[in-house]
Amino acid sequence: MRGPSHRLRFGAGVALGAVVGVWLAHGMVVQEQRDAATDLEVRKATVTLQALESLLQHGDPREVALGWRAKTPSVTQVRITRGTQLVAPESRRLLREEKPLYDRGQRLATAVQTNLEEGARKAEIEVEWLPGPRLLLAAPYEDKGVVEIETAPLPPPPSTGWLAFVLALLGAVIAFAALALVFGERRVQLSIAAAAVLGLALLALGRWSIAQVEDDRRAGAGALTQRIDEQSALVQSLGGAPGNWDVDEFRKPRPPLAAGAGRLRGALLSADLLALVVLFLAGLGAFSRIGVELRKNRQAYLYIAPAILGMLLLVFYPFTYGITLSFTDSNIYNTSKSIPEVWVGLRNYAEILGQFSFVKRTESGVVFNYLNFYWTLLFTIVWTVCNVALGVSSGLFLALILNTRALALRPLYRVLLILPWALPTYITALIWKGMFHQQFGVINQVLQVFGASAINWFDHPFTSFLAAWTTNAWLSFPFMMVVALGALQSIPADLYEAARVDGASRWQQFRAITLPSLRPALVPAVIISVVWTFNQFNVIFLVTGGDPSGSTEILITQAYKFAFERYRYGYAAAYSTVIFGILLVYGTIQNRLSKATEA
Template sequence: MSARAGDAPERPPSHRLRFAVGLLVASALAVGVGYRLLDGALAQGARSAEDRRANVAIRALAEVVDRAGVTGDAVRAAVAAWAKDHPQQAAIKVVAFDGLSLEASTDPADTGDEAAPRRLRREEKDLYDRGQRLRAAVETNRAEGASRKDEVERARLADGSLSIAAPLEKDGAVVGLVQVQRRPPPPVKPPSWLTALSYVAVPVAVFLLAGLVVGERRAVLGVLAVVLLAGTVWGYGAQSAAKLERGRRAVEEGIAGIVRDEGAKASAILASLSLPAEPPLDPARWDADAFRRPYGVVRSDGSVDEAKVAASAARDRTAVRNALLLVGGVSLAVLLFVGLGGASAFVRTVRTNRVAYTYVLPAMAGMVVLVFFPFLYGIAISFTDSTIYNTNAPLTDIWVGFKNYVSILSDFHVATRDADGTLVFNYLNFYWTLWVTVAWTVTNVTIGVTVGLFLALVLNTKGLALKPVYRVLLILPWAMPNYITALIWKGMFHQQFGVVNQVIQIFGGSPVSWFETPFTSFLTALATNGWLSFPFMMVVSLGALQSIPSDLYEAARVDGASRWQQFTGITLPSLKPALVPAIILSVVWTFNMFNIIYLVTQGEPGGSTEILITQAYKFAFEKYRYGYAAAYSTVIFGILVVYGTFQNRVTRATEGI
């Protein structure tokens, strides 16, 4: 608290130095990230080019093997002929499911005793499983009328080579697979780091030189640094984009050549082995994605569809521009932060308040690692179309932006009018559930706080006998695992055998079918949760009541204040610091109170007593839509953050007194 006293007198800061360091860090960051992105994009481009070449090749091979009948000597002859034509393939294997047989193989290991045809060995299970996966994929895609599972499987081996497999079909059924292992492609040349370095060094040098002229004029230095940074980002970006586009065109031309070439070779093999040449081969269809849907870039006559190439180049450019904007924005922020003195101010602050930060840090560290990390993951997932079908896909492939949020928040079909004019609520609508959740939270917390506080006040009466006994008995609802007490409560509301209806009947009422209407069903959950939550509030209030000095009351009594005046004038304000946080947190917990709804009402009737969290759970674990569920969770989170901020503003709970 008094660390200031010993500090050395501060030198006036040098703007030149700050902006120079800022520019250095920012441009190094921008170019560094840019370099990584470019490197990644080039490697990715090379990989996808290799994928497409491999795909054309294996589709050609599969076509030939299909026509050779999948099993028999014709297959081995066709594979041998094909292998001679294709030196870039390291090993070709053909497997027929029937009898687990290896029909043909050019693998050097499969000679002599191991030569095809033979039964698959136990170590070759993966090969067979791969075939079965492809068969299931083809059947699934057909049955669902969708393209969901890969019909051509690619796997990269440790040495960078590609192993690719395609299904073999006979009369429309998948009966085997052909797998090709290709030789590793030549390594991709990484982008020049010298160029990258010059994009950092030149602007910094220019700035330093200019700085000699400009002197310590902060505004001019700032503008200069920003301009230089913008130049760097734009320049390196443009250069990268051009490089990518050149690569793209080269790839398309290359693929077209390969399609023509493979078509010719396949026809030659068919002719030489006198295999059926009808229907005619359509090599252009071999340039296709993993679902065997043609890309359409290569036309049937073997020429390149320029419009398609231009379109994909445009997509590349958009991606580069987005990356530029992002990188530019971040590096600009860094430049300004350092240049305008934010960094040094930051260091100073940390140093001045190191005691406070040390006290807070350990608790915060655990929080960051174990809570906020999973959070970020959840939020990231919420922008994707992640489902059980694509759990292994990279997030970028399934990115859908705000689509999930839009679909949750833009559905306003809360209620419709029936034919006879009655209002029918759509219980699964977000806004209905939100309304139930809010009602659920408000009622629960109100009950918990009033009952808890009231009992605490009573228990705080001086000289009251048996207080310890009451106290212990009253916390039992909290102490007992709620998995069973919730079930007991549910049982108490049974229409015929529940004690609640027995009591109603003792007083002459008629039994209520509690789970039949939304309101009564809601009441059962409310009763259960109210019962479960008041002991916590009672304990918190008991603790908080001890902070009130008893002489305050005495003074009030001397002044003739009534009991109620004492309560509102002394008790409540003194309880506020401890009680407000407990209430805020209770609201948060109740809002997300999954167990009770799940155990007591199960959302009945018709999902009308679901709350947001149980809905999110259903989307994740019943409907397997993880992205949608994450978006749901994030919306819940957003609502609570807004509430928390608002409540904090009103009660000033983060402030001292």
């Protein structure tokens, strides 16, 4: 079959890529300009507010503020409060509708106090946008008061029009059309031409936009200096002294306004790369192939659409959200902040995986750091291996006994032995915890009957582990027993008969017939029970609770504690992601091995 024309495909690719690249670039440039303008206006207003604050240190605040405002055209409103009193523009008690002013005073006073104790954490200058757009800036004043200014309506931010962007798009398309006439249907040449045309157009556009943004910056720096000079002169004429007023929200000096556009450059480059990817996807026919597939199996995709939607909402969204959260420092303090604001990259992972020293040697002997990830991982692995080993061997043992044909009351035993599995784990775990109580627990009482002394089960990591192990063994053997029993009953009896005729002993029969026949049933059961035990939250949380000192936590209970006792959501999310990774690796390896056993 002869495919559609390469020229057409690459032409569409150039057009599509150019649209994507130009559209993204325009968005980024406008955003950058808007951010820079906002930042500049806030800085100018901050300088203005700081100038007023410096004047307020002497004289009657009302007169000073009104005198200053009369000579500052950029400010339309000044308000000063002290506790529940309004000081300027008039002197009276605050009205009930003016509660926000009072609350602001309290909030700023708290911010100053908090920052004194804990370093810069809370804004000491509050910025608010009013319709207009106008700016409201407020700083703390004396005892739980505020001094706040409202600016005159601000000019709209400079915004680059679409002209240059549309020109770049058209230029790329026309240039490619011209080149396509020259090259004909030669694919390699066409792809090089397309990439070159699109890349050059976007690069030129990028250079031009960066120049624009830099021009704006220079103008902004000039405006800021002008504002500082104006206010310095005004303050001096009113009898004050100028200071360094160009500060941030924590009232720390800011570096001078730089002319660079480093962030924009990187962002534009990534947009260009995306445009090239789109170009090649279209040019090499990926889009048309997907479209053909969708059309061919329209009915099949329609049928699975509801399921895909459900999976997206219920599985992939929480999953992606959890993984995203693991790259943040989300905790009880900042739940209302957005994810980019609390982004910390790989720090959580570095903290979890990067600390190896869980054993320390001190003069009083070896000390373990039980909160360390590797201790918990080690404990979890020991816990899983011991439990699965005990579960499989005890289950198999019981299944072999129950499989004896001559055994009387077989169905009764079977029902009794499945009971631990039928009871809710929660209840069983709590019953076992009670049985391990030091004084009133039945286990210690039995020990004492035989003359042994009572054991404080949860005082030592090892005995605590034994208690949890026993509980989990009680909970896990019925499953293995049922699986093994089912498999045992499906082994044909004539195999054993033939073996007996050949003179095989009981042990040889077990080794050569029973075990290999059980394998296909037991291997998947072991895989499942490893995953279950690895994440056996109930038993650990309810029986040992991590006692003593968090030494018997498994990974999943530790993640829970980080999230809901220490309120470090981001850290706990990273912990869970690590657990997921471990189980993913285990699952993949195990899958390969079991495929090998099946073959």
